[in-house]
Amino acid sequence: xRMSRYIFVGILLGFTLYKTEAVSWFRIFEMFHFQSFHxxxxxxTAVVAGILIVQFIRRYHLKSVEGKEIVIPPKNKTYPRYxxxxxxxxxxxxxxxxxxxxxxxxxxxxxxxxxxFLASAMAGTYFYGVIRKRLPH
Amino acid sequence: MVPxxxxxxxxxxxxxxxxxxxxxxxxxxxxxxLWFGKNFGMSENFxxxxxADGADEMNEFFKINWRDxxxxxLVALGAVFGGYMASHYFAxxxxxxxxxxxxxxxxxxxxxxxxxxxxxxxxxxxYSWTALFNWRGLLMVIGGGFLVGFGARYAGGCxxxxxxxxxxxxxxxxxVSVIGFxxxxxxxxxxIFPLIFK
Numbered sequence: 001x002r003m004s005r006y007i008f009v010g011i012l013l014g015f016t017l018y019k020t021e022a023v024s025w026f027r028i029f030e031m032f033h034f035q036s037f038h039x040x041x042x043x044x045t046a047v048v049a050g051i052l053i054v055q056f057i058r059r060y061h062l063k064s065v066e067g068k069e070i071v072i073p074p075k076n077k078t079y080p081r082y083x084x085x086x087x088x089x090x091x092x093x094x095x096x097x098x099x100x101x102x103x104x105x106x107x108x109x110x111x112x113x114x115x116x117f118l119a120s121a122m123a124g125t126y127f128y129g130v131i132r133k134r135l136p137h
Numbered sequence: 138m139v140p141x142x143x144x145x146x147x148x149x150x151x152x153x154x155x156x157x158x159x160x161x162x163x164x165x166x167x168x169x170x171l172w173f174g175k176n177f178g179m180s181e182n183f184x185x186x187x188x189a190d191g192a193d194e195m196n197e198f199f200k201i202n203w204r205d206x207x208x209x210x211l212v213a214l215g216a217v218f219g220g221y222m223a224s225h226y227f228a229x230x231x232x233x234x235x236x237x238x239x240x241x242x243x244x245x246x247x248x249x250x251x252x253x254x255x256x257x258x259x260x261x262x263x264y265s266w267t268a269l270f271n272w273r274g275l276l277m278v279i280g281g282g283f284l285v286g287f288g289a290r291y292a293g294g295c296x297x298x299x300x301x302x303x304x305x306x307x308x309x310x311x312x313v314s315v316i317g318f319x320x321x322x323x324x325x326x327x328x329i330f331p332l333i334f335k
Contacts, residue, residue: 006173006208006209006211007212007215008215009169009170009173010211010218011215011218011219012162013166014216014220014221014223015162015227016159016166018220019152019153019154019159019227020156020158021153021235021259022159023259026257026259027235029244029245030237030238031322032325032326033240033241036241037156042156043160045157045159045161045164046160046305047301047304050167050168050302050304051304053167053168053171054171054305054307057171062172064171064172065174068174072176075308075310075311081291081292082299082313082314083316085288085292085317086288086292086313086315086318086321087317087320087321087324088288088321089288089292089317089321090319090320090324090325091288091325093281093285093318095276095284096278096281097281099180100182101216103282103285104214104216104217105220106220106260106264107220108216108219108221108224109220109224109260112266117281120280120283122183124285124287124288125180125183125184126196129196129198129290130196
């Protein structure tokens with residue numbers, strides 16, 4: 001089963017964010033108050049290790065399991081969408097205390113009410129798709 | 138009988154994980170997905186789910202071949218399993234508690250959120266069906282979800298897509314997005330929470 005590897009990666013992600021308490025509303029509250037190094041430590045370590053990994057991949061032209069060149073698609077270099085969209089995302093992140101990955105993890109840990117968060121996030125995504133052409137990007 | 142070493146392994150995994158283990162694991166997850174020829178980005182799933190539910194026939198933004206994105210739905214499904222396993226079989230003795238700083242407990246008290254000593258729950262009480270009868274619970278689950286879904290697609294990514302994948306690739310747009318995340322998050326935390334909780 002080639003697809004089972006993605007389930008494995010997801011399980012790894014679930015354990016990581018649950019066991020480091022990154023799924024906690026209170027940890028996100030603490031982060032936005034700059035009252036602990038914990039969340040910055042998690043994100044900082046991930047980014048430093050991630051930069052090294054990406055540099056390694058680019059320098060040695062590492063191939064994927066399927067033998068293809070690993071490409072990291074570049075982002076469009078326009079800025080309004082990133083600052084405005086990011087701001088709106090940040091409002092929701094702090095309010096709900098969850099971003100997309102923790103939502104799936106908490107759903108699995110038994111907080112079934114988050115199915116409504118998922119439905120609402122899909123509605124938000126759909127709303128973006130509808131009004132996208134009228135928004136500055 | 139379960140062998141001793143397996144019990145010890147279970148107990149080892151069950152401890153709260155330090156931040157650096159979390160960071161290294163997230164980097165490993167990003168690497169695995171790149172190595173599999175994919176990219177780490179969880180909020181893309183919302184778009185894929187919209188497309189799979191029929192939005193692809195209603196709006197061209199959702200005209201994507203969602204079957205090519207099935208792998209990402211499987212990562213999300215794995216995260217659901219992982220959350221179930223970590224909370225049910227690998228819970229620490231006090232796994233229901235978030236170990237926040239004393240200053241955070243003070244800040245929570247000033248908003249009127251009271252806790253026994255400093256035992257702040259890992260998962261707040263408003264993640265429940267009954268909390269939906271309260272406007273705060275409704276706002277947090279439904280309002281929060283809408284803002285997260287809308288904002289993530291507008292910005293073209295969430296914490297995984299921008300803060301982890303984007304910053305790792307030294308993308309300036311991702312840095313701008315992360316600054317946006319924090320401006321939004323701080324606006325909510327400092328200016329809107331006092332209105333919600335008081």
